[in-house]
């Protein structure tokens with residue numbers, strides 16, 4: 316955790332009573348140990364959250380480790396196909412790919428110590444570690460993607476592993492699956508005191524974004540996302556092109572890549588080609604630690620988009636809402652939970668609908684401001700890290716419910 320930031324720093328930010336509840340639950344877990352495993356330390360929402368959550372668990376005297384599995388190019392290609400297939404895309408996965416998944420899981424399992432009271436195994440990549448579960452430990456599989464309509468072949472393969480867990484955690488109720496283990500609901504969260512989200516002065520915002528030549532004389536439309544087809548960056552440009560006929564504005568598409576996502580470069584090239592030579596479209600390929608820049612972009616934006624066509628949760632929505640921005644997002648996955656239509660933003664189902672709502676907000680600045688304030692309040696109540704800590708601690712108390720608790 317950053318210096319000087321303690322749990323008590325959140326008392327003024329989180330809903331009243333949340334910090335007390337965290338201390339109360341943590342007292343019942345003192346001395347327990349916890350392990351998180353995922354497949355990338357940088358890029359994407361899971362890594363973003365683990366960086367913030369893990370120091371808190373340790374501060375609360377729950378001995379918590381984070382292990383990252385190491386893959387091969389074929390493994391990452393396979394798990395990206397799994398990801399796409401679980402989100403409903405049709406994918407061809409060869410026997411060689413299924414074998415690579417098993418091989419890499421076994422190889423990593425030999426390296427990682429699984430000695431821990433409870434383990435949270437994130438997403439499909441490390442799900443195959445389940446055979447290493449110590450007898451007394453509790454293991455939960457946390458699924459961060461929209462697996463509501465998975466391609467059967469892939470889900471049946473993964474189900475063999477998942478059904479060995481003590482429970483599964485999903486980000487939305489309708490992602491739950493027909494499996495014979497307990498299933499839990501847990502929304503992701505943002506940290507209001509991280510570099511990604513902390514308050515910035517207007518001068519800081521200006522300095523942070525000045526290298527990127529974003530026009531200052533017109534409103535800025537922004538989408539922050541990995542370059543991934545499910546985030547529909549091309550659809551965002553099409554919506555912008557419609558808006559641009561009527562309202563002068565700029566479009567910033569800020570993205571980066573994740574080490575476990577092999578498709579990012581190809582999608583970035585598609586986006587660059589599609590943007591052609593419009594000087595008001597700015598495409599930024601940012602390094603993984605560009606948290607302050609993203610924070611500044613979200614604050615400088617007039618309207619924020621997350622026009623995904625599939626989405627697990629969409630942390631970028633909560634990030635923008637926390638900065639008082641109404642968000643226009645695809646009516647999918649967790650976006651539909653974060654955006655209350657017409658109150659904290661708009662969910663949309665088409666490029667034209669997206670353009671219409673951008674124009675509506677640009678043309679109604681008082682509505683824009685009002686929605687932004689409601690978006691911030693809604694985020695405070697539902698999507699902050701303090702709520703997430705309560706959820707995890709409550710679940711741990713439930714799972715590790717031995718007689719001393």
Ligand code: UDP
Pocket residue numbers: 358359360361363511539540541569570571572601602603605606609628629630631632634
């Ligand atoms: N992000 C980032 N740099 C980028 C693109 C995204 O730091 O270039 C961050 C973004 O701010 C958010 C997370 O990565 O915190 C993305 O999480 P989200 O749930 O929106 O999408 P995911 O990438 O996990 O599908």
